[in-house]
Amino acid sequence: MEQYIIKGGHPLVGEVEIGGAKNAALAILAAAIMTDDTVLIDNIPDVNDVNVLLDAITGIGAKVHRVDRHTVKINGSGIRNYDVEYDYIKKIRASYYLLGALLGKYKRAEVALPGGCNIGSRPIDQHLKGFRALGADVDIEHGKVVAEAEKLVGRHVYFDVVTVGATINVMMAATMAEGITIMENVAKEPHVVDVANFLNSMGANIRGAGTDVIKIRGVHRLHGTEYSVIPDQIEAGTFMFAAAATKGDVTVLNVIPKHLEATIAKLTEIGCEVEEFDDAVRVVSKGDLTSTHVKTLPYPGFPTDMQPQIGVTLALCKGTSTITESIFENRFKYLDELARMGANIKVEGNSATIEGVEQFSGARVSAPDLRAGAALCIAGLATDGITIVDDIIYILRGYERFDEKLRSIGALMEQVSTEKEIQKFTLKVS
C-alpha cells in the first residue's frame, strides 16, 4: 500500500506552481464529446481522476489523444455507445458528467448511479430533476440512470439545493436543448464558470454563469475549440494552509487570487501575512497564529474542499476555534486521525470545536478522503517527528506530484510502500 512518510518541524519556504483545476477539468473533458469536431484542452492536471475519466470517454468510442501530461485532444464523432460502464463511475463519481453531455448531444445516456463516499451520501436527485424538466425520461434500472428524450426543450429549472454537479450536468444537457433554459439557485464556483466558458467557446449560448441565474439559449451543434483550464484554487489553498501550519513563507504561482478570497480572508484572520499579486499569492506565518471561526458555504463562501486543511491549521492556533460543515454530512472523519496526533477537538453534529495546541506528535494516520489526506500531510509537516500517512491513493486522485511539490519548498517527505523504505527514510532524516 502506498504511503507518505514525513519528517516534519521545518517551515515550508519557496514558490510552487499550481496546476489546472481538477473539478473544472473533469466536467470540461466530459463536455468535449458534445461536438464531432476535435477539441484541444490544456492545463489539465495529471491526476488519477482525470486519467480514469479519459478512459471512460475512450470506452464509449471517442478518440482521445494525450498530447502531453497536461494536454489532450478529444474527438467525439466516433461515439456509438451511450452506456458508461459501472467500473468508471465506481472509480470516479464525476463520470456522471457524461450523463449531461451524452443526453445533450445524443438525447440518450446510461450511466451507473454513483454511490456515496466517505464524506456523505452524495445523492443526484437534482441532476435528475433538471434532466426531467428538459423533457427527458429518466429511470433507475439495475443501478443505472437511463435517460432519453425525443427532444430536449428549454425550461425553467429551480434547484432545491445549490449543487455544483447538478448545475454543470443540467447546463450541459440544456446547451443543445430547443429554446431557452433558465436555471436558478445554481452553484457559482469558478469551475462552473469555466465549464460555461468552455461550452461557449464551442458555440454554446450560456449567460450568467457565476451568478444565481444561468440563461441558456439552445443550439443545434457545437464546434471544436482550444481551451485552457483555470488554475486549481483548492490545490493553491492547500499549499497556503501548509505555509500557515509550518510557520513558513510560500508563494503559490499561476493562480487567480479572486478565487482565493475566502481562503485569504481566513489566513489573514488567524494572523498570517498574505500578499496578492496578479497571478500569485504569498503566505507568511510567524507561528503565533490565533483562533477563528469558519463555516463552509457554496462559492464565494469558504469552500468545503478546504475544510480539512483549515481544520489542521486551527488545531495549532492559540484559543478556541469552531468549524461548521454545512455542505457534507460526514466530512470530519479526519479529526479522529488528527486527535491521534495530539489535537484537542470535539465534534458535535456538523460542528467541530478545536482547542489549539502547541504541537502535534508524529503518528501513523490514514487518509479518509482526498482533501483530508492532504490535510493530514500538512499536520505531519507541522510536527517535529515522523508521520506516516496511509491510503494516499485518495491524494493521488486529486493532487499532481504532491510530494514532489512539497519537497521543492523544503518538506522532508517521500512516497514509500515497504517497511524497508520506511526504515531507510527514518535513518536518513534522523
Ligand code: EPZ
Ligand atoms: C463537487 O462535488 C466537487 N467534486 C467536490 O469536490 C466539492 O466538495 C463539491 O462540488 C462542493 O463544492 C467535483 O467537482 C468532481 P455538490 P458535487 O453537488 O458536485 C447535495 C473534491 O475534493 N446534493 O455541489 O458532488 C450534496 O449531497 C470533491 O475535489 C443533493 O442533495 O457536490 C451536498 O450536500 C469532494 N442533490 C451538496 O448538495 C444532488 O442532486 C453539494 O453537493 C446533488 C447534490
